[in-house]
Amino acid sequence: MTQTAHCKSLLESLSDYVDGTLNEDLCVELQRHISACQNCSIVVDTLRKTIYLYHATTAEPANVPLDVRERLFHSLKLEAYLQH
Amino acid sequence: MINKTTPEFSLEALKSGEPNEFARFVDTFSGPIYRMALKMLGDGQDAEDVLQNTFLNAFKHIHSFEERSSLSTWLYRIAANEALMLIRKRHPETTLTDTNLEDAEGEDYSPLQFVDWCCLPEDELLSVEARRHLDRAIQRLPEKLRIVFILRDLEGLSIEETGQALDLSQTAVKTRLLRARLNLREQLSSYYGELTHDRRDKK
Numbered sequence: 697m698t699q700t701a702h703c704k705s706l707l708e709s710l711s712d713y714v715d716g717t718l719n720e721d722l723c724v725e726l727q728r729h730i731s732a733c734q735n736c737s738i739v740v741d742t743l744r745k746t747i748y749l750y751h752a753t754t755a756e757p758a759n760v761p762l763d764v765r766e767r768l769f770h771s772l773k774l775e776a777y778l779q780h
Numbered sequence: 781m782i783n784k785t786t787p788e789f790s791l792e793a794l795k796s797g798e799p800n801e802f803a804r805f806v807d808t809f810s811g812p813i814y815r816m817a818l819k820m821l822g823d824g825q826d827a828e829d830v831l832q833n834t835f836l837n838a839f840k841h842i843h844s845f846e847e848r849s850s851l852s853t854w855l856y857r858i859a860a861n862e863a864l865m866l867i868r869k870r871h872p873e874t875t876l877t878d879t880n881l882e883d884a885e886g887e888d889y890s891p892l893q894f895v896d897w898c899c900l901p902e903d904e905l906l907s908v909e910a911r912r913h914l915d916r917a918i919q920r921l922p923e924k925l926r927i928v929f930i931l932r933d934l935e936g937l938s939i940e941e942t943g944q945a946l947d948l949s950q951t952a953v954k955t956r957l958l959r960a961r962l963n964l965r966e967q968l969s970s971y972y973g974e975l976t977h978d979r980r981d982k983k
């Protein structure tokens with residue numbers, strides 16, 4: 697279950713690959729390697745899933761709890777504008 | 781994530797300290813900034829300190845804002861500095877210095893775990909417990925990788941904007957992002973790998 701030198705040489709390209717910003721030549725090389733190397737194929741799939749899961753956790757709108765917002769407005773001397 | 785359809789602000793009104801405009805500015809950006817601080821620090825009180833200091837500083841320095849980046853990137857930059865400063869203050873002994881970081885960057889970060897856990901159902905991947913684990917995994921990243929991951933992958937800044945917010949070249953952002961993602965993948969593989977195992981045993 698170890699990685700070959702070729703696996704390691706492709707590691708640097710993984711971020712660009714999952715972001716879809718890898719240049720075409722490298723992309724073809726990587727895809728060819730992945731189709732023949734089960735380990736790298738799992739790494740790519742789970743890396744993609746890792747990023748997807750973190751995206752999912754921040755998909756909901758970010759809200760500040762009411763009491764935190766209130767203290768924030770006070771610290772900025774904006775109490776008068778709390779009603780908005 | 782601060783989406784691209786955020787309301788426009790009158791820079792003139794902000795610079796002249798118009799409180800109404802500033803209150804609107806605070807309400808638009810406080811959510812993402814608070815979340816970013818929470819993910820970075822893992823503590824509500826610390827996140828609130830960062831939130832307040834970020835807007836106090838924004839208030840103080842808005843007159844020198846030069847539009848070299850977007851307003852939101854400028855704000856993330858202030859927040860990132862505040863968060864990193866607070867971490868340094870809280871844990872001066874464990875904070876990585878720049879030389880330490882270079883050592884860490886020279887480290888071999890080749891994948892070690894090859895369990896395919898992608899087929900787990902969504903409700904298990906995003907259960908309450910799993911979400912706690914996702915947050916904990918971020919906390920275990922060295923902070924210089926953590927901040928890059930949070931800005932790029934959680935808050936959705938581009939590589940370029942992340943570089944502007946952290947004074948890093950795009951190459952440095954990409955390198956740190958890859959390390960952060962691979963590190964998280966290892967951590968999640970341990971956790972979800974076990975769940976995958978349990979499911980198989982049950983069958």
Ligand SMILES: [Zn+2]
Pocket residue numbers: 699700702703729733734735736737
């Ligand atoms: Zn391989």
